[in-house]
Amino acid sequence: MSIQDVIRDQVTNNDVVLYMKGSPQFPQCGFSSAAVQILKACGVKEVLAVNVLADDGIRQGIKEFSNWPTIPQLYIKGEFVGGSDIMREMYQNGELQQMLKDAGVVQDA
Numbered sequence: 175m176s177i178q179d180v181i182r183d184q185v186t187n188n189d190v191v192l193y194m195k196g197s198p199q200f201p202q203c204g205f206s207s208a209a210v211q212i213l214k215a216c217g218v219k220e221v222l223a224v225n226v227l228a229d230d231g232i233r234q235g236i237k238e239f240s241n242w243p244t245i246p247q248l249y250i251k252g253e254f255v256g257g258s259d260i261m262r263e264m265y266q267n268g269e270l271q272q273m274l275k276d277a278g279v280v281q282d283a
């Protein structure tokens with residue numbers, strides 16, 4: 175299976191996927207830490223967190239997959255949402271909560 179296939183499987187088989195540096199418990203970059211905090215603030219309980227620092231193939235492959243040059247990257251229901259700046263904007267205007275609600279990932283937002 176190619177890296178692109180692995181990524182496609184991850185985002186297809188998990189409602190919420192966060193490609194990040196480090197883990198939700200120990201983020202290894204401020205941008206990834208912010209992304210984790212925003213998901214928590216939205217009430218997301220289940221997320222597949224993929225540590226790109228543990229796999230350089232994924233680290234580069236995800237940029238190609240999404241056509242987006244940086245980490246973190248959030249996917250909801252197989253759809254690329256954005257990085258931490260976009261997540262923060264969408265959280266502030268309520269769009270992210272709505273998207274998670276529509277996806278059936280959180281009850282009340």
Ligand SMILES: N[C@@H](CCC(=O)N[C@@H](CS)C(=O)NCC(=O)O)C(=O)O
Pocket residue numbers: 195203205233243244245246256257258259260
């Ligand atoms: N403003 C960006 C911040 C993310 C960013 O600049 N990430 C850099 C540094 S962590 C990155 O992924 N560089 C490529 C790499 O490390 O592979 C966002 O909204 O997500």
Ligand code: FES
Pocket residue numbers: 195202203204205
């Ligand atoms: S690891 Fe240096 S900015 Fe993210």
